[in-house]
Amino acid sequence: MNLQQIRQYMPWIALVVLVALVGIANPGFLRPANLLGLAGDIVPLFIMALGLTFAIYIGGIDLSVQSMANMITVVASVYLASLGGWVAVLCVGAGFALGMLSGFVTTRLFVPSFISTLAVGGICFSIAQWLSGNRALNMDAEQRNAVFGWMIGRTGIIPNELFIAGALLAICLFIERRTTLGRAFKAVGAGELAARASGINVARYKILAFAISGALAAIAGLMFSVKLSGGAPTIANGFLLPAIVAVLVGGTPLTGGVGGVLNTMIGTLIVAVIRASMLYFGIEATQQQMLFGLVLIVAIATTIDRSKLRTVK
Amino acid sequence: MGGILSRENIIRWAALLVLLALIALFTALNPAFLSQRNLARIAIAAAPAMMVALGVTFVIVMGSIDLSMEGAVSLAAVLFCLLFVKLGGALLPWGWLAVPVIVLFGAFYGMLTGLVHVRLKIPSFMASLAMGFVGTGAAVMITGGEIVRIGDSTFRMLLTWRILGYPLMVYVAIACIFVALFIQKHTVLGRNFYAIGGGEELAHASGVNVRAVRIAGFALAGAFYAIGAIFQVAKLGQAEAATGANFMFVSITSVVVGGVALWGGVGGVWNAVVGVLIVNVIANGMVVIGLPNFLQDGVLGVLVILAVVLATDRRAVAFVK
Numbered sequence: 001m002n003l004q005q006i007r008q009y010m011p012w013i014a015l016v017v018l019v020a021l022v023g024i025a026n027p028g029f030l031r032p033a034n035l036l037g038l039a040g041d042i043v044p045l046f047i048m049a050l051g052l053t054f055a056i057y058i059g060g061i062d063l064s065v066q067s068m069a070n071m072i073t074v075v076a077s078v079y080l081a082s083l084g085g086w087v088a089v090l091c092v093g094a095g096f097a098l099g100m101l102s103g104f105v106t107t108r109l110f111v112p113s114f115i116s117t118l119a120v121g122g123i124c125f126s127i128a129q130w131l132s133g134n135r136a137l138n139m140d141a142e143q144r145n146a147v148f149g150w151m152i153g154r155t156g157i158i159p160n161e162l163f164i165a166g167a168l169l170a171i172c173l174f175i176e177r178r179t180t181l182g183r184a185f186k187a188v189g190a191g192e193l194a195a196r197a198s199g200i201n202v203a204r205y206k207i208l209a210f211a212i213s214g215a216l217a218a219i220a221g222l223m224f225s226v227k228l229s230g231g232a233p234t235i236a237n238g239f240l241l242p243a244i245v246a247v248l249v250g251g252t253p254l255t256g257g258v259g260g261v262l263n264t265m266i267g268t269l270i271v272a273v274i275r276a277s278m279l280y281f282g283i284e285a286t287q288q289q290m291l292f293g294l295v296l297i298v299a300i301a302t303t304i305d306r307s308k309l310r311t312v313k
Numbered sequence: 314m315g316g317i318l319s320r321e322n323i324i325r326w327a328a329l330l331v332l333l334a335l336i337a338l339f340t341a342l343n344p345a346f347l348s349q350r351n352l353a354r355i356a357i358a359a360a361p362a363m364m365v366a367l368g369v370t371f372v373i374v375m376g377s378i379d380l381s382m383e384g385a386v387s388l389a390a391v392l393f394c395l396l397f398v399k400l401g402g403a404l405l406p407w408g409w410l411a412v413p414v415i416v417l418f419g420a421f422y423g424m425l426t427g428l429v430h431v432r433l434k435i436p437s438f439m440a441s442l443a444m445g446f447v448g449t450g451a452a453v454m455i456t457g458g459e460i461v462r463i464g465d466s467t468f469r470m471l472l473t474w475r476i477l478g479y480p481l482m483v484y485v486a487i488a489c490i491f492v493a494l495f496i497q498k499h500t501v502l503g504r505n506f507y508a509i510g511g512g513e514e515l516a517h518a519s520g521v522n523v524r525a526v527r528i529a530g531f532a533l534a535g536a537f538y539a540i541g542a543i544f545q546v547a548k549l550g551q552a553e554a555a556t557g558a559n560f561m562f563v564s565i566t567s568v569v570v571g572g573v574a575l576w577g578g579v580g581g582v583w584n585a586v587v588g589v590l591i592v593n594v595i596a597n598g599m600v601v602i603g604l605p606n607f608l609q610d611g612v613l614g615v616l617v618i619l620a621v622v623l624a625t626d627r628r629a630v631a632f633v634k
Contacts, residue, residue, distance in 0.1 A: 061438075061439075063442075105618050109618065109621070109622045110621075110622070111618060111621045111622065112575060114378070114380075114438045115565070115569070115575065115617065115621060116618065118561075118562060118565070118614075118617075119566075119613075119614035119615070119617045119618050120614060121562075121614070122562055122566075122610040122611060122613055122614030122617075123610070123611045123614040123615065125610045125611075126607055126608055126609065126610045126611025126612070126614070127611065129607030129610075130605070130607055130608065130611075134607060241446045254435075254436065254439055284454075284457075286453045286454045286457055286458060287450070287453075287454050288450070289446060289447075289449060289450030289453060290446075290447050290450025290451050290453070290454055291450070292446065292450070293443050293444070293445075293446035293447035293448075293449075293450050294443075294447060296443040296446065297429055297433070297435070297440070297443045297444075297447075300433075300435050300439055300440075300443070301433040301434075301435055304434070304435060306434055309434070309436070
């Protein structure tokens, strides 16, 4: 086994080692109920990271996911009363459309994705402020339970969020591994110019990747607002950093082409375990962001494929 | 090229024309826009953002990008307040020391960003974004989520002492613009920024130490962020981990709208100045004519896309990530 092969399994090894470390320090951590609860709590972040994976997989980045989720919490809270269950369609549709807009601006107007998604994020933030009147909104508890109650309950000891996460992961994995769409994403991420030369409509697939990212960020926002039974224009702030960390730590490098959604699941679990371990080791929550920032730098530095960057700008 | 409508001329003057048109538009809609009080309001709002925009201009001219300003401003503001209080809580006799110390700290922080970017070979947008998270995180950690206040009336004179109707801060900001202009036009460093932005390999081949210049560019940007942070503290009289919030989007928008090209080598300090004024005139004008100010971020988002699109030379771009 050479270094390259080991590298592929690094995220798995890191996860097992982390779980073991925390488990030894605090055996209570390993109780199934605790682990399941931990996994259930991280689901909105996981769904967001799942979408972000596609944007990074093709070699781009989506910095709008957090603003998107913010906006969707507001949209869901405002329109639940009038639309009922159809509000989910509205949310996912809005996410998909705004993601497409990011992709369109990136590919057709030649704006780098980190700027185009930043700009679309600004638009989302405005919409959220406008719809909410800049206040925190509450959902009607009865209606929320009637329409979306199934999202947040438990079946046995398993939180229902995990079933949703599992279903979305399965769909994404199917897209990535078993469809021409997934193949095209890989081709674009592995080498855009080569992909174009082989006749792939690169722009169309990139737009689709950003649209998927937007749609999944919207689902994350919807679930988050159901969990909190409300929404606000800044309620999901703090999601962006761990979402990027989850994707990169999982082993999908910024340069794209390798890794994938399964890696993101591992990455998200690593993030969850790090968070939980901070609790057990008495590290204050105020230090969390700084730690994740440093983890992010290390993760990028160790995963990025430098042969793809002619000059590092 | 050639002719009055050449690409260069459009890039040079378009932003200024937009600024004048906006001022004319808002004045026509509400003459109070051009009142001295309102202009002073715009100037005060623009001063901290101007410093941040000047800093990031140097980085963008190099063809890199710096997204660390939110963390840098928050951290510098918090540290400035704490140090100021520690030095006696008054500008005299010792409080003033906090100013140079924090500007140096800003430069050091920018240098760290530059080192992460250059030494670890991480693309600058991600290296700086991560360093920004670290900065905000450090500010949260230091303050424990609390607000740090400065009550010294001598220091607050930056805001309260008015000359010809404009507070002292505005004059200091103008002085900083000239410093930035001097660095851009009359120093080797300034010209090297353009050399790298125009073509990194060519610059390298001509003997420019590309890595050192890049790190210096980020350090310079960090120093300007620190000045911006000090202005922000003077304006608000307090600092917290959220002091730098929203600086990233606004400053990048300003610089790009002003006509500094994202791929480097084009535009400079004047473009950034015009860009910051455009953004602040829009923000203020929307309030003056009675539009809700939350439309701002959306308008800026559309504006930044438009600006990049207009400034991009399609023939020169093979593909975009």
